Amino acid sequence: MLMTMPTQTQPRALPKITVIGTGYLGATHAAALAELGFEVLGLDVLPDKIASLSRGEVPFYEPGLGDILRRHVSGLPGSSGRLSFTTSYTDAAAFGDIHFICVNTPQKPGEYACDMSYVDAAVESLAPHLTRPALVVGKSTVPVGSAARLARRVAELAPAEGAELAWNPEFLREGFAVEDTLRPDRIVVGVTSERAETLLREVYAKPVAEGVPFLVTDLPTAELVKTAANAFLSTKISFINAMAEICEAADGDVVKLAEALGHDDRIGKKFLRAGIGFGGGCLPKDIRAFMARAGELGASEALSFLREIDSINMRRRASMVELTRETLDGSLLGKRVAVLGAAFKPDSDDVRDSPALNIAGQLHLQGAEVTVYDPKAMENAKRLFPTLRYAATATEAATGAHAVLHLTEWREFRELDPAALAEVVSTRHVLDGRNTLDPALWRKANWTYRALGRPTA
Ligand code: UGA
Numbered sequence: 001m002l003m004t005m006p007t008q009t010q011p012r013a014l015p016k017i018t019v020i021g022t023g024y025l026g027a028t029h030a031a032a033l034a035e036l037g038f039e040v041l042g043l044d045v046l047p048d049k050i051a052s053l054s055r056g057e058v059p060f061y062e063p064g065l066g067d068i069l070r071r072h073v074s075g076l077p078g079s080s081g082r083l084s085f086t087t088s089y090t091d092a093a094a095f096g097d098i099h100f101i102c103v104n105t106p107q108k109p110g111e112y113a114c115d116m117s118y119v120d121a122a123v124e125s126l127a128p129h130l131t132r133p134a135l136v137v138g139k140s141t142v143p144v145g146s147a148a149r150l151a152r153r154v155a156e157l158a159p160a161e162g163a164e165l166a167w168n169p170e171f172l173r174e175g176f177a178v179e180d181t182l183r184p185d186r187i188v189v190g191v192t193s194e195r196a197e198t199l200l201r202e203v204y205a206k207p208v209a210e211g212v213p214f215l216v217t218d219l220p221t222a223e224l225v226k227t228a229a230n231a232f233l234s235t236k237i238s239f240i241n242a243m244a245e246i247c248e249a250a251d252g253d254v255v256k257l258a259e260a261l262g263h264d265d266r267i268g269k270k271f272l273r274a275g276i277g278f279g280g281g282c283l284p285k286d287i288r289a290f291m292a293r294a295g296e297l298g299a300s301e302a303l304s305f306l307r308e309i310d311s312i313n314m315r316r317r318a319s320m321v322e323l324t325r326e327t328l329d330g331s332l333l334g335k336r337v338a339v340l341g342a343a344f345k346p347d348s349d350d351v352r353d354s355p356a357l358n359i360a361g362q363l364h365l366q367g368a369e370v371t372v373y374d375p376k377a378m379e380n381a382k383r384l385f386p387t388l389r390y391a392a393t394a395t396e397a398a399t400g401a402h403a404v405l406h407l408t409e410w411r412e413f414r415e416l417d418p419a420a421l422a423e424v425v426s427t428r429h430v431l432d433g434r435n436t437l438d439p440a441l442w443r444k445a446n447w448t449y450r451a452l453g454r455p456t457a
Pocket of ligand 1: 141170171172173174175230233237270271272273274275276277278279280281282283286344345
Protein backbone atom coordinates (compact mmCIF):
# COMPACT_ATOMS: atom_id res chain seq x y z
CA MET A 1 0.00 0.00 0.00
CA LEU A 2 1.38 3.42 -0.89
CA MET A 3 0.96 6.64 1.05
CA THR A 4 -1.26 9.23 -0.54
CA MET A 5 0.28 12.58 -1.36
CA PRO A 6 -0.33 15.38 1.11
CA THR A 7 -3.30 17.44 0.04
CA GLN A 8 -2.17 20.80 1.43
CA THR A 9 0.53 22.79 -0.35
CA GLN A 10 3.96 21.99 1.09
CA PRO A 11 5.71 24.85 2.85
CA ARG A 12 8.43 26.39 0.67
CA ALA A 13 11.11 25.67 3.25
CA LEU A 14 11.28 21.90 2.69
CA PRO A 15 14.89 20.85 2.08
CA LYS A 16 15.77 19.81 -1.47
CA ILE A 17 17.20 16.37 -1.78
CA THR A 18 19.58 14.57 -4.11
CA VAL A 19 20.01 10.81 -4.31
CA ILE A 20 23.37 9.65 -5.61
CA GLY A 21 23.29 6.19 -7.20
CA THR A 22 20.01 5.06 -8.73
CA GLY A 23 20.07 1.25 -8.39
CA TYR A 24 17.46 -0.71 -6.38
CA LEU A 25 18.13 1.39 -3.29
CA GLY A 26 18.63 4.84 -4.83
CA ALA A 27 15.85 4.75 -7.42
CA THR A 28 13.37 3.60 -4.77
CA HIS A 29 14.58 6.14 -2.21
CA ALA A 30 14.37 8.98 -4.76
CA ALA A 31 10.84 8.04 -5.85
CA ALA A 32 9.70 7.55 -2.24
CA LEU A 33 11.01 10.98 -1.19
CA ALA A 34 9.16 12.57 -4.12
CA GLU A 35 6.06 10.68 -2.94
CA LEU A 36 6.59 12.21 0.53
CA GLY A 37 6.48 15.68 -1.04
CA PHE A 38 10.14 16.58 -1.52
CA GLU A 39 11.81 17.92 -4.64
CA VAL A 40 14.38 15.31 -5.58
CA LEU A 41 17.24 15.10 -8.05
CA GLY A 42 18.63 11.60 -8.70
CA LEU A 43 22.20 11.25 -9.93
CA ASP A 44 23.92 8.32 -11.57
CA VAL A 45 27.16 8.07 -13.52
CA LEU A 46 25.48 5.72 -16.04
CA PRO A 47 23.74 7.87 -18.70
CA ASP A 48 21.57 4.95 -19.90
CA LYS A 49 20.11 4.46 -16.42
CA ILE A 50 19.39 8.19 -16.14
CA ALA A 51 17.77 8.26 -19.59
CA SER A 52 15.50 5.35 -18.71
CA LEU A 53 14.48 6.74 -15.29
CA SER A 54 13.80 10.14 -16.90
CA ARG A 55 11.30 8.40 -19.19
CA GLY A 56 9.67 6.90 -16.09
CA GLU A 57 11.04 3.42 -16.84
CA VAL A 58 12.61 1.34 -14.08
CA PRO A 59 15.70 -0.45 -15.46
CA PHE A 60 15.08 -3.50 -13.21
CA TYR A 61 12.06 -5.38 -11.86
CA GLU A 62 10.65 -4.01 -8.61
CA PRO A 63 6.90 -4.27 -7.98
CA GLY A 64 5.18 -0.88 -7.58
CA LEU A 65 8.25 1.26 -8.26
CA GLY A 66 7.26 2.16 -11.83
CA ASP A 67 3.95 3.59 -10.58
CA ILE A 68 5.41 6.01 -8.04
CA LEU A 69 8.21 6.93 -10.39
CA ARG A 70 5.78 7.92 -13.14
CA ARG A 71 3.69 9.87 -10.62
CA HIS A 72 6.61 12.22 -10.00
CA VAL A 73 9.16 12.25 -12.86
CA SER A 74 9.22 15.75 -14.27
CA GLY A 75 7.97 16.13 -17.83
CA LEU A 76 5.67 13.10 -17.75
CA PRO A 77 1.94 13.77 -18.28
CA GLY A 78 0.10 14.24 -15.00
CA SER A 79 3.23 13.93 -12.83
CA SER A 80 3.98 16.13 -9.83
CA GLY A 81 7.27 17.09 -11.52
CA ARG A 82 9.10 16.76 -8.21
CA LEU A 83 11.61 14.16 -9.43
CA SER A 84 14.35 14.70 -12.03
CA PHE A 85 17.62 13.01 -12.90
CA THR A 86 21.11 14.09 -13.86
CA THR A 87 24.64 12.78 -14.40
CA SER A 88 26.23 16.03 -13.15
CA TYR A 89 27.69 16.43 -9.67
CA THR A 90 27.80 20.22 -10.16
CA ASP A 91 24.04 20.22 -10.74
CA ALA A 92 23.49 17.93 -7.74
CA ALA A 93 25.55 20.12 -5.39
CA ALA A 94 23.77 23.26 -6.60
CA PHE A 95 20.34 21.64 -6.15
CA GLY A 96 20.48 19.82 -2.85
CA ASP A 97 20.42 20.68 0.85
CA ILE A 98 20.64 16.97 1.68
CA HIS A 99 22.54 14.43 -0.43
CA PHE A 100 21.81 10.71 0.10
CA ILE A 101 24.53 8.34 -1.04
CA CYS A 102 22.96 5.09 -2.29
CA VAL A 103 25.70 3.53 -4.42
CA ASN A 104 26.52 -0.16 -4.04
CA THR A 105 29.35 -1.75 -2.08
CA PRO A 106 30.01 -5.13 -3.75
CA GLN A 107 32.40 -7.79 -2.51
CA LYS A 108 35.97 -7.25 -3.75
CA PRO A 109 36.98 -9.98 -6.22
CA GLY A 110 38.95 -12.67 -4.41
CA GLU A 111 38.53 -11.05 -1.00
CA TYR A 112 35.96 -10.95 1.78
CA ALA A 113 36.19 -7.17 2.18
CA CYS A 114 33.73 -4.86 0.46
CA ASP A 115 34.67 -2.55 -2.36
CA MET A 116 34.24 1.02 -1.14
CA SER A 117 35.33 2.63 -4.41
CA TYR A 118 31.82 3.73 -5.46
CA VAL A 119 31.06 5.33 -2.09
CA ASP A 120 34.47 7.00 -2.01
CA ALA A 121 34.05 8.25 -5.59
CA ALA A 122 30.62 9.70 -4.74
CA VAL A 123 31.99 11.67 -1.78
CA GLU A 124 35.12 12.79 -3.66
CA SER A 125 33.01 13.94 -6.63
CA LEU A 126 30.32 15.71 -4.64
CA ALA A 127 32.11 17.36 -1.72
CA PRO A 128 34.31 19.81 -3.72
CA HIS A 129 31.11 21.35 -5.15
CA LEU A 130 29.41 21.92 -1.78
CA THR A 131 29.54 25.72 -1.68
CA ARG A 132 26.78 26.05 0.94
CA PRO A 133 26.11 24.16 4.16
CA ALA A 134 24.80 20.75 3.15
CA LEU A 135 24.22 17.39 4.78
CA VAL A 136 25.67 14.31 3.10
CA VAL A 137 23.87 11.16 4.28
CA GLY A 138 25.26 7.69 3.64
CA LYS A 139 22.75 4.88 3.09
CA SER A 140 25.03 2.28 1.48
CA THR A 141 26.06 -0.75 3.56
CA VAL A 142 29.65 -0.05 4.62
CA PRO A 143 32.30 -1.40 7.01
CA VAL A 144 32.00 0.24 10.42
CA GLY A 145 34.35 3.24 10.62
CA SER A 146 33.70 4.36 7.04
CA ALA A 147 31.29 7.11 8.07
CA ALA A 148 33.81 8.78 10.39
CA ARG A 149 36.46 8.62 7.66
CA LEU A 150 34.07 10.03 5.04
CA ALA A 151 32.91 12.77 7.45
CA ARG A 152 36.52 13.97 7.62
CA ARG A 153 36.75 13.91 3.81
CA VAL A 154 33.58 15.99 3.45
CA ALA A 155 34.93 18.55 5.92
CA GLU A 156 38.29 18.67 4.10
CA LEU A 157 36.93 18.90 0.55
CA ALA A 158 33.83 21.09 0.87
CA PRO A 159 34.47 24.80 0.28
CA ALA A 160 31.52 25.68 2.54
CA GLU A 161 31.67 25.76 6.32
CA GLY A 162 29.02 23.48 7.79
CA ALA A 163 29.04 20.73 5.18
CA GLU A 164 28.73 17.54 7.24
CA LEU A 165 27.95 13.85 7.06
CA ALA A 166 25.44 11.54 8.75
CA TRP A 167 24.64 7.82 8.34
CA ASN A 168 21.16 6.45 7.73
CA PRO A 169 21.28 2.74 6.84
CA GLU A 170 18.64 1.23 4.61
CA PHE A 171 16.81 -2.00 5.42
CA LEU A 172 14.70 -2.46 2.30
CA ARG A 173 14.18 -5.89 0.78
CA GLU A 174 14.10 -6.34 -2.97
CA GLY A 175 10.58 -7.18 -4.05
CA PHE A 176 9.18 -5.02 -1.21
CA ALA A 177 11.42 -2.00 -1.76
CA VAL A 178 8.66 0.61 -2.09
CA GLU A 179 6.73 -0.57 0.96
CA ASP A 180 9.92 -0.93 3.02
CA THR A 181 11.02 2.60 2.08
CA LEU A 182 7.71 4.32 2.77
CA ARG A 183 6.86 2.26 5.85
CA PRO A 184 10.11 0.94 7.30
CA ASP A 185 10.26 -1.04 10.56
CA ARG A 186 12.54 1.64 11.95
CA ILE A 187 14.61 4.63 10.89
CA VAL A 188 18.15 4.77 12.24
CA VAL A 189 20.26 7.92 11.97
CA GLY A 190 23.87 8.25 13.05
CA VAL A 191 24.67 11.93 13.53
CA THR A 192 27.34 14.20 14.96
CA SER A 193 25.24 17.36 15.29
CA GLU A 194 21.76 18.49 16.29
CA ARG A 195 21.39 20.15 12.92
CA ALA A 196 21.85 16.81 11.13
CA GLU A 197 19.25 15.18 13.40
CA THR A 198 16.78 18.02 12.80
CA LEU A 199 17.18 17.79 9.02
CA LEU A 200 16.70 14.02 9.03
CA ARG A 201 13.64 14.33 11.29
CA GLU A 202 12.24 16.70 8.67
CA VAL A 203 12.89 14.20 5.87
CA TYR A 204 11.17 11.39 7.74
CA ALA A 205 8.47 13.48 9.48
CA LYS A 206 5.63 11.63 7.78
CA PRO A 207 6.58 8.01 8.55
CA VAL A 208 7.60 9.04 12.09
CA ALA A 209 4.19 10.72 12.59
CA GLU A 210 2.64 7.41 11.51
CA GLY A 211 4.48 5.59 14.27
CA VAL A 212 7.75 4.41 12.69
CA PRO A 213 10.42 4.37 15.44
CA PHE A 214 13.21 6.94 14.88
CA LEU A 215 16.49 6.00 16.56
CA VAL A 216 19.37 8.44 16.90
CA THR A 217 22.87 7.01 17.36
CA ASP A 218 26.51 7.85 16.78
CA LEU A 219 28.07 7.09 13.39
CA PRO A 220 29.58 3.64 14.11
CA THR A 221 26.43 2.32 15.78
CA ALA A 222 24.30 3.36 12.79
CA GLU A 223 26.64 1.54 10.41
CA LEU A 224 26.63 -1.52 12.68
CA VAL A 225 22.83 -1.73 12.93
CA LYS A 226 22.73 -2.61 9.24
CA THR A 227 25.51 -5.19 9.19
CA ALA A 228 24.33 -6.74 12.45
CA ALA A 229 20.77 -7.04 11.10
CA ASN A 230 21.94 -8.82 7.95
CA ALA A 231 24.27 -11.05 9.99
CA PHE A 232 21.34 -12.00 12.25
CA LEU A 233 19.03 -12.76 9.31
CA SER A 234 21.74 -14.90 7.67
CA THR A 235 22.25 -16.72 10.95
CA LYS A 236 18.56 -17.46 11.27
CA ILE A 237 18.40 -18.94 7.76
CA SER A 238 21.56 -21.00 8.25
CA PHE A 239 20.31 -22.18 11.63
CA ILE A 240 17.21 -23.71 10.10
CA ASN A 241 19.27 -25.11 7.22
CA ALA A 242 21.59 -26.76 9.76
CA MET A 243 18.47 -28.27 11.33
CA ALA A 244 17.54 -29.48 7.84
CA GLU A 245 20.86 -31.37 7.71
CA ILE A 246 20.02 -32.96 11.06
CA CYS A 247 16.51 -33.85 9.84
CA GLU A 248 18.08 -35.53 6.81
CA ALA A 249 20.28 -37.61 9.12
CA ALA A 250 17.49 -38.38 11.59
CA ASP A 251 14.46 -38.76 9.29
CA GLY A 252 12.80 -35.62 10.62
CA ASP A 253 10.85 -32.95 8.73
CA VAL A 254 12.40 -29.48 8.86
CA VAL A 255 9.23 -27.76 7.65
CA LYS A 256 7.23 -29.08 10.60
CA LEU A 257 10.16 -28.35 12.89
CA ALA A 258 10.33 -24.71 11.70
CA GLU A 259 6.58 -24.32 12.06
CA ALA A 260 6.72 -25.57 15.63
CA LEU A 261 9.72 -23.39 16.51
CA GLY A 262 8.08 -20.34 14.93
CA HIS A 263 5.13 -20.49 17.33
CA ASP A 264 7.54 -19.51 20.09
CA ASP A 265 7.28 -15.70 20.04
CA ARG A 266 10.88 -15.39 21.12
CA ILE A 267 11.97 -17.24 17.99
CA GLY A 268 9.31 -16.17 15.49
CA LYS A 269 8.52 -17.83 12.17
CA LYS A 270 10.09 -15.32 9.77
CA PHE A 271 13.36 -16.22 8.03
CA LEU A 272 13.03 -19.84 9.13
CA ARG A 273 12.30 -21.19 5.66
CA ALA A 274 14.72 -24.01 5.01
CA GLY A 275 15.89 -24.81 1.50
CA ILE A 276 18.79 -23.97 -0.79
CA GLY A 277 19.75 -20.98 1.34
CA PHE A 278 20.35 -17.28 0.96
CA GLY A 279 21.83 -15.40 -1.97
CA GLY A 280 21.52 -11.97 -3.57
CA GLY A 281 23.60 -8.84 -3.55
CA CYS A 282 23.39 -8.31 0.23
CA LEU A 283 23.42 -11.12 2.81
CA PRO A 284 26.33 -13.20 1.41
CA LYS A 285 28.67 -10.28 0.79
CA ASP A 286 27.62 -8.42 3.94
CA ILE A 287 28.53 -11.26 6.31
CA ARG A 288 31.89 -11.63 4.57
CA ALA A 289 32.63 -7.90 4.69
CA PHE A 290 31.60 -7.89 8.37
CA MET A 291 34.11 -10.68 9.12
CA ALA A 292 36.84 -8.85 7.18
CA ARG A 293 36.18 -5.63 9.10
CA ALA A 294 36.14 -7.42 12.46
CA GLY A 295 39.57 -8.81 11.54
CA GLU A 296 40.89 -5.31 10.82
CA LEU A 297 39.54 -4.18 14.18
CA GLY A 298 41.27 -7.05 15.99
CA ALA A 299 37.90 -8.61 16.86
CA SER A 300 37.75 -11.49 14.38
CA GLU A 301 36.88 -14.04 17.08
CA ALA A 302 33.59 -12.28 17.73
CA LEU A 303 32.40 -13.07 14.21
CA SER A 304 34.12 -16.38 13.53
CA PHE A 305 30.68 -18.02 13.73
CA LEU A 306 29.72 -16.21 10.53
CA ARG A 307 32.21 -18.36 8.65
CA GLU A 308 30.11 -21.35 9.71
CA ILE A 309 26.90 -19.54 8.69
CA ASP A 310 28.42 -19.02 5.24
CA SER A 311 29.57 -22.68 5.00
CA ILE A 312 26.15 -24.06 5.98
CA ASN A 313 24.63 -21.82 3.34
CA MET A 314 27.00 -22.86 0.56
CA ARG A 315 26.60 -26.56 1.51
CA ARG A 316 22.88 -26.35 0.75
CA ARG A 317 23.63 -25.70 -2.91
CA ALA A 318 25.92 -28.74 -3.09
CA SER A 319 23.28 -30.83 -1.27
CA MET A 320 20.70 -29.94 -3.89
CA VAL A 321 23.05 -31.08 -6.64
CA GLU A 322 23.62 -34.36 -4.75
CA LEU A 323 19.90 -34.89 -4.18
CA THR A 324 19.37 -34.45 -7.92
CA ARG A 325 22.14 -36.94 -8.72
CA GLU A 326 20.71 -39.45 -6.25
CA THR A 327 17.20 -39.03 -7.70
CA LEU A 328 18.59 -39.62 -11.20
CA ASP A 329 20.07 -43.02 -10.26
CA GLY A 330 23.51 -41.74 -9.33
CA SER A 331 24.51 -39.98 -12.55
CA LEU A 332 23.84 -36.57 -14.06
CA LEU A 333 25.49 -37.33 -17.39
CA GLY A 334 23.12 -36.64 -20.24
CA LYS A 335 20.12 -36.26 -17.89
CA ARG A 336 17.68 -33.50 -18.72
CA VAL A 337 16.94 -31.21 -15.77
CA ALA A 338 14.36 -28.43 -15.71
CA VAL A 339 15.23 -25.59 -13.31
CA LEU A 340 12.29 -23.44 -12.27
CA GLY A 341 13.63 -20.12 -11.00
CA ALA A 342 16.79 -18.12 -11.63
CA ALA A 343 16.32 -15.03 -9.44
CA PHE A 344 17.82 -15.17 -5.93
CA LYS A 345 14.28 -14.82 -4.58
CA PRO A 346 10.77 -14.32 -6.00
CA ASP A 347 9.46 -10.91 -7.14
CA SER A 348 12.93 -9.89 -8.23
CA ASP A 349 14.95 -10.15 -11.45
CA ASP A 350 18.21 -10.04 -9.49
CA VAL A 351 20.49 -13.02 -10.12
CA ARG A 352 23.49 -11.87 -8.08
CA ASP A 353 24.80 -14.88 -6.16
CA SER A 354 21.53 -16.67 -6.85
CA PRO A 355 21.40 -20.16 -5.28
CA ALA A 356 19.07 -21.27 -8.12
CA LEU A 357 21.45 -20.28 -10.91
CA ASN A 358 24.46 -21.55 -9.00
CA ILE A 359 22.82 -24.99 -8.75
CA ALA A 360 21.79 -24.87 -12.42
CA GLY A 361 25.42 -24.06 -13.32
CA GLN A 362 26.83 -26.88 -11.18
CA LEU A 363 24.43 -29.44 -12.71
CA HIS A 364 25.40 -28.27 -16.18
CA LEU A 365 29.12 -28.53 -15.42
CA GLN A 366 28.58 -32.05 -14.13
CA GLY A 367 27.05 -33.21 -17.39
CA ALA A 368 23.30 -32.57 -17.10
CA GLU A 369 21.36 -30.80 -19.84
CA VAL A 370 19.83 -27.94 -17.88
CA THR A 371 16.92 -25.79 -19.06
CA VAL A 372 16.02 -22.76 -16.96
CA TYR A 373 12.83 -20.76 -16.75
CA ASP A 374 12.15 -17.71 -14.57
CA PRO A 375 9.21 -15.28 -14.85
CA LYS A 376 11.38 -12.13 -14.66
CA ALA A 377 15.09 -12.90 -14.46
CA MET A 378 15.71 -14.53 -17.86
CA GLU A 379 17.73 -11.72 -19.41
CA ASN A 380 19.97 -11.29 -16.38
CA ALA A 381 20.41 -15.07 -16.10
CA LYS A 382 21.36 -15.40 -19.77
CA ARG A 383 24.00 -12.72 -19.37
CA LEU A 384 25.54 -14.48 -16.36
CA PHE A 385 25.19 -18.10 -17.57
CA PRO A 386 25.00 -17.96 -21.38
CA THR A 387 25.79 -21.67 -21.74
CA LEU A 388 22.60 -22.89 -20.01
CA ARG A 389 19.45 -23.48 -22.04
CA TYR A 390 16.47 -21.23 -21.46
CA ALA A 391 12.77 -21.86 -22.06
CA ALA A 392 9.90 -19.40 -22.44
CA THR A 393 7.59 -21.15 -19.96
CA ALA A 394 7.76 -23.62 -17.07
CA THR A 395 6.06 -26.27 -19.23
CA GLU A 396 8.55 -25.79 -22.04
CA ALA A 397 11.45 -26.11 -19.57
CA ALA A 398 9.94 -29.33 -18.17
CA THR A 399 9.30 -30.94 -21.54
CA GLY A 400 11.31 -34.15 -21.75
CA ALA A 401 12.90 -33.54 -18.31
CA HIS A 402 14.09 -36.41 -16.11
CA ALA A 403 13.75 -34.14 -13.06
CA VAL A 404 12.10 -30.80 -12.32
CA LEU A 405 13.86 -28.60 -9.73
CA HIS A 406 11.91 -25.86 -7.98
CA LEU A 407 14.58 -23.36 -6.91
CA THR A 408 12.93 -19.90 -6.64
CA GLU A 409 9.51 -19.82 -5.00
CA TRP A 410 7.54 -17.72 -7.49
CA ARG A 411 3.78 -17.96 -6.98
CA GLU A 412 3.49 -19.15 -10.59
CA PHE A 413 5.34 -22.36 -9.64
CA ARG A 414 3.14 -23.05 -6.62
CA GLU A 415 0.16 -22.81 -8.94
CA LEU A 416 1.51 -25.32 -11.48
CA ASP A 417 -0.78 -28.27 -12.15
CA PRO A 418 1.28 -31.40 -11.38
CA ALA A 419 -1.05 -33.56 -13.50
CA ALA A 420 -0.60 -31.35 -16.57
CA LEU A 421 3.15 -31.15 -16.10
CA ALA A 422 3.32 -34.92 -15.72
CA GLU A 423 2.17 -35.21 -19.35
CA VAL A 424 5.29 -33.48 -20.72
CA VAL A 425 8.18 -34.80 -18.58
CA SER A 426 10.19 -37.97 -19.23
CA THR A 427 10.13 -39.04 -15.57
CA ARG A 428 8.08 -37.62 -12.74
CA HIS A 429 10.66 -36.43 -10.26
CA VAL A 430 10.14 -33.06 -8.58
CA LEU A 431 12.76 -31.65 -6.19
CA ASP A 432 11.61 -28.74 -4.07
CA GLY A 433 14.56 -26.52 -3.13
CA ARG A 434 12.32 -23.99 -1.36
CA ASN A 435 9.92 -26.24 0.51
CA THR A 436 6.89 -24.38 -0.76
CA LEU A 437 5.25 -26.91 -3.08
CA ASP A 438 2.55 -29.16 -1.65
CA PRO A 439 4.02 -32.72 -1.50
CA ALA A 440 0.58 -34.35 -1.28
CA LEU A 441 -0.60 -32.67 -4.48
CA TRP A 442 2.45 -33.76 -6.46
CA ARG A 443 2.38 -37.31 -5.10
CA LYS A 444 -1.29 -37.57 -5.98
CA ALA A 445 -0.30 -36.97 -9.60
CA ASN A 446 2.27 -39.80 -9.27
CA TRP A 447 5.38 -37.67 -8.90
CA THR A 448 8.22 -38.55 -6.55
CA TYR A 449 8.59 -35.45 -4.38
CA ARG A 450 11.94 -34.82 -2.69
CA ALA A 451 13.13 -31.85 -0.67
CA LEU A 452 16.07 -30.87 1.50
CA GLY A 453 15.50 -31.62 5.17
CA ARG A 454 12.31 -33.63 4.57
CA PRO A 455 13.08 -37.28 4.09
CA THR A 456 9.70 -38.17 5.55
CA ALA A 457 7.56 -35.40 4.04
C1 UGA B 1 18.24 -8.26 2.66
C2 UGA B 1 17.59 -7.86 4.00
O1 UGA B 1 16.47 -8.68 4.24
C3 UGA B 1 17.17 -6.38 3.96
O2 UGA B 1 16.64 -6.00 5.23
C4 UGA B 1 18.40 -5.53 3.64
O3 UGA B 1 18.06 -4.16 3.56
C5 UGA B 1 18.95 -5.98 2.31
O4 UGA B 1 19.32 -7.36 2.38
C6 UGA B 1 20.18 -5.14 2.02
O5 UGA B 1 21.19 -5.33 2.69
O6 UGA B 1 20.10 -4.23 1.20
P1 UGA B 1 17.27 -8.94 0.25
O7 UGA B 1 18.70 -9.22 -0.15
O8 UGA B 1 16.39 -8.16 -0.67
O9 UGA B 1 17.24 -8.16 1.66
O10 UGA B 1 16.60 -10.37 0.45
P2 UGA B 1 15.97 -11.20 1.65
O11 UGA B 1 14.51 -11.10 1.60
O12 UGA B 1 16.65 -10.91 2.92
O13 UGA B 1 16.39 -12.67 1.19
C7 UGA B 1 17.77 -13.02 1.09
C8 UGA B 1 17.93 -14.46 0.70
O14 UGA B 1 17.57 -15.31 1.78
C9 UGA B 1 17.11 -14.92 -0.50
O15 UGA B 1 17.91 -15.72 -1.34
C10 UGA B 1 16.00 -15.75 0.14
O16 UGA B 1 15.51 -16.73 -0.73
C11 UGA B 1 16.72 -16.35 1.33
N1 UGA B 1 15.82 -16.74 2.43
C12 UGA B 1 15.08 -15.82 3.09
C13 UGA B 1 15.77 -18.07 2.84
O17 UGA B 1 16.46 -18.94 2.27
N2 UGA B 1 14.97 -18.42 3.89
C14 UGA B 1 14.22 -17.50 4.54
O18 UGA B 1 13.52 -17.90 5.49
C15 UGA B 1 14.28 -16.18 4.14
